Amino acid sequence: MILCRVVGHSVSTVKHPAFEGTTTLICQPVNEKGEARGRSFLACDSVQAGVGDLVLAAREGNTARQLLGSDTDPHHAVVLAIVDEVHVGDHVLTGPGPV
Numbered sequence: 001m002i003l004c005r006v007v008g009h010s011v012s013t014v015k016h017p018a019f020e021g022t023t024t025l026i027c028q029p030v031n032e033k034g035e036a037r038g039r040s041f042l043a044c045d046s047v048q049a050g051v052g053d054l055v056l057a058a059r060e061g062n063t064a065r066q067l068l069g070s071d072t073d074p075h076h077a078v079v080l081a082i083v084d085e086v087h088v089g090d091h092v093l094t095g096p097g098p099v
Contacts, residue, residue: 001056001057001058002027002029002056002057002058003029003031003032003083003086004030004043004056004057004079005028005034005036005055005095006025006027006028006049006050006053006055007026007027008025008026008051009023009024009026009051010024010025010026016074018073018074019044022044023045024042024044025043025044025045025079027040027042027043027055027077027079028040029041030054030093032086032088032091033093034093043059043077043078045078046078046079046080047080047082052095053083053095054083054084054086054093054094055079055080055082055095056079056081057078057079057080058077058078059076059077060077
């Protein structure tokens with residue numbers, strides 16, 4: 001699982017049938033201080049997250065397919081949870097936060 005901040009969403013008028021009715025979010029991985037690390041990626045939303053939310057995401061196709069569709073669907077990543085707080089030592093990271 002990857003700790004991420006939702007920084008946006010994507011819109012598509014033409015899409016694979018497996019993505020019909022799903023929301024695709026742009027997820028930016030963050031460290032324990034909320035600072036961006038690595039490249040952002042697209043993930044299907046399974047928890048009604050929104051821009052600014054701190055979330056847990058899985059970038060593993062099997063997990064996404066189990067939650068969102070069938071074994072043959074092309075899902076690659078999925079948002080699994082909205083995170084309220086992360087405590088690391090004396091530092092507390094909360095969501096929602098700045099986008």
